[in-house]
Amino acid sequence: MIPFRFLHAADLHLDSRFAGLAHLPQAIRSYLRESTFAALGRLVRVAVTQRVDFVVISGDVYDITDASLQGQLRFREALEELGRHGIEVFLIHGNHDPLDGPRLTAEPPGHVTVFGGSEPGQATAHLRGGGSDVAVISGISYPTAKVTENTALRFSRRPGSGLFHIALLHGNVDGDLEHETYSPCSRKDLIYSGYDYWALGHIHKRSILHERPLIVYPGNIQGRSIKETGPKGCYIVDVNAEGTAEPQFHELDYVRWQVRELAIEGLHSEAEWTQAVEDMVEAVREETPQLMSVVRFRLTGRGPVHRILAEKGAADDLLAELQRRETVRAQRQEYAGLVWTEGFAVETGLAVDRERLLQEDSFLGELLRLAERSGDSGQELDGLVAAALRPLMENQELRRLLSSAQAEEKLEWLRGAAELGITLLSGMDESAGAPAEPAAREGAGKSGEAAPYREREEEVLERRDT
Structure with a gap:
């Protein structure tokens, strides 16, 4: 096998909104908005300076709900810059940028492969500048915003090929509760598929779920809320002559x-x-x-x-x-x-x-004992919170907001009430x-x-x- 190097990124969310910061000063709001573009620019520079042979992007390039013309043009500009350096790009669309969403109708540049949404497509990746074949890339995009079937089961490795096989999937592996359960699958589905590397997207926290084969979430390239803490970026993956892949994380974020x-x-x-x-x-x-x-x-x-x-x-x-x-x-x-x-x-x-x-x-004492019992039981916590908030539920907007509260938020309310009682x-x-x-x-x-x-x-x- 010919050694090669590629870059794996996902969840760029270009020009998307930043949560919970509506009342920021204009100067800071503008910088935050520009940060996703700046991270994209850093991704291109990393790809060029690290001399990668190709780039894979596993969905959610931008958010259709915020899909500005600027975001789409800036992404195309980045693709063209990669092309000038002989770097191929393979990408899929996810739940935030599905194929049926509004977008520019121009065809992608010739060095860019965008996988369709009917069945997993396959393409061959080459050494930088159009050299030897080094990998088979498979991927499937979201045709619409909600894909609830296990699309991982539709992937099949090309028989008889001695090349390295990479699969692009935008989905929720093993039911991460902080993200929508779109394209749900299990780790076992991926491990026994025959692929050498699963290039995942959708979960914004980077993680390596399995070593051989490598199953990797790179996370998003730029954090956008207090729920997305820590360094954000991409993985540079080196594949040696024996087909062993070694990923290395590179920071891309500006905020x-x-x-x-x-x-x-x-x-x-x-x-x-x-x-x-x-x-x-x-x-x-x-x-x-x-x-x-x-x-x-x-x-x-x-x-x-x-x-x-x-x-x-x-x-x-x-x-x-x-x-x-x-x-x-x-x-x-x-x-x-x-x-x-x-x-x-x-x-x-x-x-x-x-x-x-x-x-x-x-x-x-009784108040604290009630708080202890309710904190240990999800059912009792729900009942206590529902009873306490019943007067507020008459307001339609409050009812909508309160009904969306997660168990962790309710537990925080309970703890705060207990401490207020002590005070x-x-x-x-x-x-x-x-x-x-x-x-x-x-x-x-x-x-x-x-x-x-x-x-x-x-x-x-x-x-x-x-």
Whole structure:
């Protein structure tokens, strides 16, 4: 077998929308929109500098719902640049850019093979510049946006060929719950198919599902939301004379999405917490000096700072200031090293003995026990959330939004409600940050420990009634 090298990419989503950032300053919004094109440009440069023989793209070049003329023209420009360097391109269309969607009607350049949507097609890949045959490429596009059959079963390896066989498939292997179950298949379907390399698309998190044969998701080339964290890019795959393939990941993204955790233990004031956040912002800037970063901070742990976060709006105030500073950088077009704080996920609590509270014969103890039971049972969680949200369901728009909530979101709501209960009912001594000593009084629970919480319970009930 003749050794060769190819590039595997998928899910370019050129010029598509970025989720959850509608109120960004114009300078930053424009840079984010351009980042998918910039990542495409970097893909072309990597293909050229790494001297790949051909490129395979496994679907979702752009989103039909956002399919701008600019996106299609920029992609064609990239294909033509690859062609000038003698690099063939083989691609399929996925659920976001199906064959029946609106697009330019021009024929693709001669060095580009676009597979149809009726049956898996086959084509031969050559060494760069039109040299010897090195691989057989098979692929099938989505004829429409929703393909629910197992199209992997329709692939068949060309008999009698000693060439390396690559299959392009845009689908969900083993039922990834974070993506639509389009073209669903199992890992076993792919392993026993006879192909040497499965070039997958659709899942935006890169992963190598199997070594021999290689079954690879390269992920998308540019993250577009806080759910798409970490480096994004493509794989360069070297195939040696024995037919062994070795993939190497190459970063392509210009904007890096991150979630950073900051524990509040050991922080005793708003000033200390603010400094800790600012230090972490600078740490991100130093780690990725050539990229723009979009960061969500997860505030975790227990301590006195929780009251500041829960009651004073400190997180909103600091968020506004951090975003103001980075907007000034963007206006100066200093995007390399810019760190945009997307928000704070406040998952903190007071420094309480939670285990002791769970044992108490009190309203707070019962509340926490209910939260524990519901968190362990999906059915009980659904029932609790449905009952709590029933008054909101009368509004059609709210009903639509709330009905789409995933189990993880509901669990976050439950945890937040439990922590709010602790904050309102715990009777904390704010200066010490520790549970107050139980006071003996009439009406306390059997253990005598419920008394410190009665006044807080009455206060909450009064607020509810008013």
